[in-house]
Structure formats: structure tokens, C-alpha cells
Amino acid sequence: MSNVHNRIEAPTRAYEAPLHAQQVAMSFGGEFPEDFAAVLENSTGHRSTIGCVIPAYNEEESIADVIEALLKQTRVPDVIHVVVNNTSDNTVKIASEFAGPHELQGEDGEQFTEVFVHDIGKNPDKKVGALNYGYSLVEGCDYLLGVDGDTIADSRAVEYLETEAVGDSRIGGISAIFTIDDRPIKGGIAKFLIAGQRTQFAAFNLQNLLRGRNMAVLGGQFSIFSTNALRDAMKQNHQTTPWVKDSEVEDSLLSLQIKSAGYLTKISPYARANVGGMTTLKGYDAQQVKWTYGAIELMWPGQRGDTKGQPFHPNLRLRWFENFGMLTNLFVRVAFVVLLAGSLSIDAFIFSAWWLIPPLVAMALNLRIARTMTHCDNRDVMFAVLLFPAELFMWVRLGHFLRSWSRFLSKKKVDNWAAQAKAESGGGSLGHWAPLLLLAAVLVAMAVVWTLIGPVAQSTILWVGWPIVGVVTVLQTVGMFAKLLRRHHGYKV
Known part of the structure; x- marks a missing residue:
């Protein structure tokens, strides 16, 4: 029986209850129904069923490693569906090499699974369409394991996620800790961007772990x-599918809906997975703009299109803090540069050693975050302790922040999914340079205005500006120092 399918529409059959042993065995094409049923029926207690869905778009470089990592799990998913959509490479061909039943020998004995590959062709809903197609195939299972087409999980990741999920019926979803394997990365810019993303992901994971392990976003990476919980969220929101296409961040929206349905959204302290990172400025910009833009839509009061803003949702508190922090970082840096240039122009600058404290605290905080990484390497440490790389990466992120908010406030309709796909393939515009050009234009304009005003006005601006920047910087430094002293309770990311 062939396990490679070319279908456009999802099957209409849906299960209302978890699969029993014989049902699951039959879903594996009848290759070994008796053996598989025996494994389930002879296990102590209830053995949950896990259906894995891998939405894949142009993942020929990683899909083999993703499937192999799943087949090497100490707890292999009961069925694995690779749902390929809108692809133009050899993803289907490579994934098809794994199609069919697999009898695996592990520490706890034999395990059985079967891999199906579905090429659904051109799908206007892109990843959302692939996820919903996969859901229709596994909704009869107890759990749906979502795995991105470039995510390689540690060997016990599924076991850890299942153990915690089964142990608490209040849990609607659990995310693994995710990072990026920087060992195969080549090129200076790529290494710089990956080091920054590793720090960014580590800080995000750590924040969620320290918030009672309440995960703000059950990301598609490995959750x-x-x-x-998915059925309850669908019912409460009058949806026919778990994921909806009207949000730029489908995983964030679903996480909010699961939380609103009365379930917990958690992050595992043990399950880990390596995801694919962005190795070009253009690709990283497109990804971050899509994520930030989608988050703003969820945070913003009122409603745009079909997505209703939920500014007071508990899962969005971290998003508010992130955006406020980015706004503060932008203000302090731009104001410092402007005031410093103005002071130097009239010989009014007086150096104070107190200004060295904020960057030193920031370096110490970055180093502590780096040391919480499970696989911290020299590159992570150097990124933290050398001021320039982290500061440059912050300016890159500020560019994404500005582009996201300007795009949102302009109400300009942009397909951020398509923009990211084009950027990752090397296409797209040079829009990621727009914030830098805008900053340069603003600084030039301010310099011209500065030369036109008199010395009294110049002195007044400096007299008012420096204390404001000083107060904001002090508050920002106190916040960083509090994070530096905060207990991590042994968590490693």
C-alpha cells in the first residue's frame, strides 16, 4: 500500500473519541495489527495515542533529519503525517523514502508507527492549511504533536511531553524548549545572526519557565x-478547524484560545528541540516582522478583520513587556546619540563613569542568560561579554520593531507569510534597510535644525534632555539588575 498521497481536500471522516487499540492498528494499513494491538492492550494503564503532523514547505534540506529524529524517540508517535504544501523542491521525494510502517526496537521494547506523506499541492492557507489537514487525520488520537519541517527533537522529547500531558488533564498544550544548533553555521553574518537568535530564544524560554512554566505561545516548532482542548477551543470560537488563517501568528492565537477555554498552556523543562534559524538579514527581518505584526494584532484593542484584539489576555502580558522594552531601548539609544552629538558640538560634554554601569549590567545579564543554555559554547559567551555584537543585534531588532508597528499603524495590507517565504529564498525587497535610512534622515534633519537654533535653545534642550534620558536609563538598569539577581531555580534552556 502506498503511503504517499496527492490530495487537495482533507478527508471528511472525523473521530469523536480516542482511537482504541484495534482502530489504531487498522490505521497502520493492516501491516501488523495484532502485534500493535497487543502492545497497547498489554501496557499498564491507559496508553495515550499521539498523532504527529509535520507541515512542510520547501524543507528538502531538513525533512529527512526531522523524520529520523522522530523515529529515534524513546516514545515514537503512533502515526506521522508529513503534509507538504506549496513546495517547489524535493521535499516530497525525500520524505517519501520514510513512508510506510516502521517496527522499532527501543529501551522499553518494540514500538510501531507508520509514516504517511501527503502532497496537498497549492494551498492558499499555506502552513495553516497544512496543519488543519493534518488535524483532520489525527483528531481521533488523544494528542496532536505539531513539528515544524526544520525541527530536530532530542530523543526523549516526545516522552517528556506525553508524560506531563497525561499526568494533568488541565493541560491543553505543552511546548518543548527550542534553540538553534549553531555548529553547522558558516559565514560571519550567519554566525552573528544565529548567536543573537540563540540568546533571544533563551531569554524567551527562560521568561516563560520562570512564570510558573506558563507558555505564552505554543509554537509550531515542537508542541x-x-x-x-483543541475541540473545546474550536467550539468556543465557532471554528471548524483549530488553526485559522486570519492571524499572522496562528500558534499565538490558538494558544490564547486554548487558555480561554480553561486549559493550561505550559513549557516543558526537559523536552528540547533544535529549530532552523535565519541566516540572512532579509530572512530574519521578514520572520520577525511577521511575528511582531501578528502579536500587535492580538494585543491591539478593537478588531481588524476577523481577529479580535485581546489586550488583557494573560498570555499577552509578556508581549506587552517585550514591546514596551523595545520602545524604551529605542528611545534611550536615539536620545543618547542625539544628546551626545549636541553636547560635543558646543563643547558641553562631560564624561561620567556612571554611564558605564548600564552596559556592564547588560553584559552581565547576557552572560547569565548564555550560561543557562544547555549547550552554551564560546560563541555564545563572546556574544554576551563583547558589547558590540549584542548592541548591533539590538539595533537590528529595533529595525524589525519599527517596521512592524509602522506597517500595522498604516493599515497597509501585506502578505507577511509570502514576504517571509520570498525572503528566505533570497528574493524580496530591501525593506529591512528602511529603518536605518529613516534614522539617518532623522539625524541629518536634527543636525540641520540644531545649527539653526541659538545657543540658549541648545543649552535648554541639553539641560532638559540629559536628565530625562538619565532617569529612563536608571530605571532600565534597575530592571536588568533585578533580572540578573533573579533565581533561575536550576532551569536550563
Whole structure:
């Protein structure tokens, strides 16, 4: 029986209850139904069923490693569906090499699974369409394991996620800790960007772990969902599918809906996975703009299109802090540069050693975050302790922040999914340079205005400006120092 399918529409059959042993065995094409049923029926207690869905778009470089990592799990998913959409490379061909039943020998004995590959062709809903197609195939299972087409999990990741999910019926979904494997990365810019993203992901994961392990976003990278929770979220929001296409961040929206349905959204302290990072400025910009723009839509009061803003949702508190922090970082840096230039122009600058404290605290905080990484290497340490790389990366992120908010406030309709796909393939515009050009234009304009005003006005601006920047910087430094002293309770990211 062939396990490679070329279908456009999802099957209409849906299961309302978890699969029993014989049902699951039959879903594996009848290759070894008796053996598989025996494994389930002879296990102590209830053995949950896990259906894995891998949405894949042009993942020929990684899909083989993703599937192999799943087949090497100590707890292999009961069925694996690779849903290929809108692809133009050899993803289907490579994934098809794994199609069919697999009898695996592990520490706890034999395990059985089967891999199916579905090429659904051109799908206007892109990843959302692939996820919903996959859900229709596994909704009869107890859990849906969502895995991105470039995510390689540690060997016990599924086991850890399942153990915690089964142990608490209140859990609607659990995310693994995710990072980027920087060992195969080549090129100076790529290494710089990956080091920054590793620090960014580490800080995000750590924040969620320290918030009672309440995960703000059950990311598509590697998360397990209770199908009961998905059904309840769908019912509460009058949806026919778990994921909807009207949000730029489909995983964030679903996480909010699961939380609103009364379930917990958690992050595992043990399950880990390596995701694919962005190795070009253009690709990283497109990804971050899409994520930030989608988050703003969810945070913003009122409603745009079909997505209703939920500014007071508990899962969005971290988003508010992130955006406020970015705004503060932008103000302090631009104001400092402007005031410093103005002071130097009239010989009014007086150096104070107190200004060295904020960067030193920031370096110490970055170093502590780096040391919490499970696989911290010399590149992570150097990125933290050398001021220039982290500061340059912050300016890159500020560019994404400005582009996201300007695009949102302009109400300009942009397909951020398509923009990211084009950027990752090397196409797209040079829009990621727009914030830098805008900053240069603003500084030039301010310099011209500065030369036109008199010395009294110049002195007044400096007299008012420096204390304001000083107060904001002090508050920002106190916040960083508090994070530096905060207990991590042994968590490693």
C-alpha cells in the first residue's frame, strides 16, 4: 500500500473519541495489527495515542533529519503525517523514502508507527492549511504533536511531553524548549545572526519557565496538544478547524484560545528541540516582522478583520513587556546619540563613569542568560561579554520593531507569510534597510535644525534632555539588575 498521497481536500471522516487499540492498528494499513494491538492492550494503564503532523514547505534540506529524529524517540508517535504544501523542491521525494510502517526496537521494547506523506499541492492557507489537514487525520488520537519541517527533537522529547500531558488533564498544550544548533553555521553574518537568535530564544524560554512554566505561545516548532482542548477551543470560537488563517501568528492565537477555554498552556523543562534559524538579514527581518505584526494584532484593542484584539489576555502580558522594552531601548539609544552629538558640538560634554554601569549590567545579564543554555559554547559567551555584537543585534531588532508597528499603524495590507517565504529564498525587497535610512534622515534633519537654533535653545534642550534620558536609563538598569539577581531555580534552556 502506498503511503504517499496527492490530495487537495482533507478527508471528511472525523473521530469523536480516542482511537482504541484495534482502530489504531487498522490505521497502520493492516501491516501488523495484532502485534500493535497487543502492545497497547498489554501496557499498564491507559496508553495515550499521539498523532504527529509535520507541515512542510520547501524543507528538502531538513525533512529527512526531522523524520529520523522522530523515529529515534524513546516514545515514537503512533502515526506521522508529513503534509507538504506549496513546495517547489524535493521535499516530497525525500520524505517519501520514510513512508510506510516502521517496527522499532527501543529501551522499553518494540514500538510501531507508520509514516504517511501527503502532497496537498497549492494551498492558499499555506502552513495553516497544512496543519488543519493534518488535524483532520489525527483528531481521533488523544494528542496532536505539531513539528515544524526544520525541527530536530532530542530523543526523549516526545516522552517528556506525553508524560506531563497525561499526568494533568488541565493541560491543553505543552511546548518543548527550542534553540538553534549553531555548529553547522558558516559565514560571519550567519554566525552573528544565529548567536543573537540563540540568546533571544533563551531569554524567551527562560521568561516563560520562570512564570510558573506558563507558555505564552505554543509554537509550531515542537508542541503537543490535547485534542480535547483543541475541540473545546474550536467550539468556543465557532471554528471548524483549530488553526485559522486570519492571524499572522496562528500558534499565538490558538494558544490564547486554548487558555480561554480553561486549559493550561505550559513549557516543558526537559523536552528540547533544535529549530532552523535565519541566516540572512532579509530572512530574519521578514520572520520577525511577521511575528511582531501578528502579536500587535492580538494585543491591539478593537478588531481588524476577523481577529479580535485581546489586550488583557494573560498570555499577552509578556508581549506587552517585550514591546514596551523595545520602545524604551529605542528611545534611550536615539536620545543618547542625539544628546551626545549636541553636547560635543558646543563643547558641553562631560564624561561620567556612571554611564558605564548600564552596559556592564547588560553584559552581565547576557552572560547569565548564555550560561543557562544547555549547550552554551564560546560563541555564545563572546556574544554576551563583547558589547558590540549584542548592541548591533539590538539595533537590528529595533529595525524589525519599527517596521512592524509602522506597517500595522498604516493599515497597509501585506502578505507577511509570502514576504517571509520570498525572503528566505533570497528574493524580496530591501525593506529591512528602511529603518536605518529613516534614522539617518532623522539625524541629518536634527543636525540641520540644531545649527539653526541659538545657543540658549541648545543649552535648554541639553539641560532638559540629559536628565530625562538619565532617569529612563536608571530605571532600565534597575530592571536588568533585578533580572540578573533573579533565581533561575536550576532551569536550563
